[in-house]
Amino acid sequence: MFKIIERTVLSANEFQIWLAAPRIAMKAQPGQFIILRINEYGERIPLTICEADATAGTLRIIFQVIGKSTAELAQVEVGSTLLDVVGPLGKPTVIKHYGTVLLVGGGVGIAALFPIIKGLKQAGNHVITIIGAKTAGLLILQEECAHYSDELILVTDDGSVGHHGLVTEPMKKVLQRGGIAVAWAIGPSVMMKYCTQVAMQFDVPIYVSLNPIMVDGTGMCGGCRVMINNQIKFACVDGPEFLGAEVDWNSFIQRMHQYHPEEVAAYQAYQVRQVH
Numbered sequence: 001m002f003k004i005i006e007r008t009v010l011s012a013n014e015f016q017i018w019l020a021a022p023r024i025a026m027k028a029q030p031g032q033f034i035i036l037r038i039n040e041y042g043e044r045i046p047l048t049i050c051e052a053d054a055t056a057g058t059l060r061i062i063f064q065v066i067g068k069s070t071a072e073l074a075q076v077e078v079g080s081t082l083l084d085v086v087g088p089l090g091k092p093t094v095i096k097h098y099g100t101v102l103l104v105g106g107g108v109g110i111a112a113l114f115p116i117i118k119g120l121k122q123a124g125n126h127v128i129t130i131i132g133a134k135t136a137g138l139l140i141l142q143e144e145c146a147h148y149s150d151e152l153i154l155v156t157d158d159g160s161v162g163h164h165g166l167v168t169e170p171m172k173k174v175l176q177r178g179g180i181a182v183a184w185a186i187g188p189s190v191m192m193k194y195c196t197q198v199a200m201q202f203d204v205p206i207y208v209s210l211n212p213i214m215v216d217g218t219g220m221c222g223g224c225r226v227m228i229n230n231q232i233k234f235a236c237v238d239g240p241e242f243l244g245a246e247v248d249w250n251s252f253i254q255r256m257h258q259y260h261p262e263e264v265a266a267y268q269a270y271q272v273r274q275v276h
Helices: 022-027 068-074 109-122 142-147 168-177 189-201 249-256 260-275
Strands: 004-009 014-020 033-037 045-048 051-053 058-064 084-089 100-106 126-133 151-156 180-186 206-209 225-228 231-234 241-243
Touching: 014 068, 022 051, 022 058, 022 084, 045 058, 045 068, 051 109, 058 068, 058 109, 068 260, 100 109, 100 168, 100 189, 109 126, 109 142, 109 180, 126 142, 126 168, 142 151, 151 168, 168 180, 168 189, 180 189, 189 206, 189 249, 225 241, 225 249
Parallel strands: 100 126, 100 180, 126 151, 180 206
Antiparallel strands: 004 014, 014 058, 033 045, 033 084, 051 058, 206 241, 225 231
């Protein structure tokens, strides 16, 4: 149960694993996530399901090393088992025929966006996708996104591939054409905030996937609370998708940095232990 079937290094700090989780794979839908623990001493890590293979009973997870727990997960070897994996959690994306849709992904958020791209294309939508990263080596899932997109626009901060700049720049150009029924943006919180502002300029509804501090995944701990349309919601059970125009971005971004000093200290201590 929960055995690591495959492990791939995608870049210097991005990894992909396929893990055995038959019951979760049978039920998982685009937009949903899991919470896993590596061992009895590990913290609970929420990760979006990039792909689920119900026949093989496996899940595809792509993650970025940003702290102690994800660094530990990156070291788990093929054949090893995780202590527990809970899911699928969260409300799935509403997949249906909208017409022409725009999807914008940034960094490791592209992994969370991919199943939505795939689902919307299979539902008969005309799919326009924009994916961006700091540099070409960090721009993941290009071939997969291209396969399920009618138009794929690549963006890099350094101009090493595709458009040189921010994802919001080609996003504006696509929206200026008109005809976009609905949009999605998944990536760093600041990116999603500005994508929301751009979409609002064109009166296009845009959904974002929030990834706040999360512990139990059931709404009991309250750690993932976010302000949506001036009301408290819990991302684990009410989300993770919300309309971007209803998100209190300032409070969300502030809470994301709430435990930053502790996270840095834990990661540094872990790195020291690895050396010695």
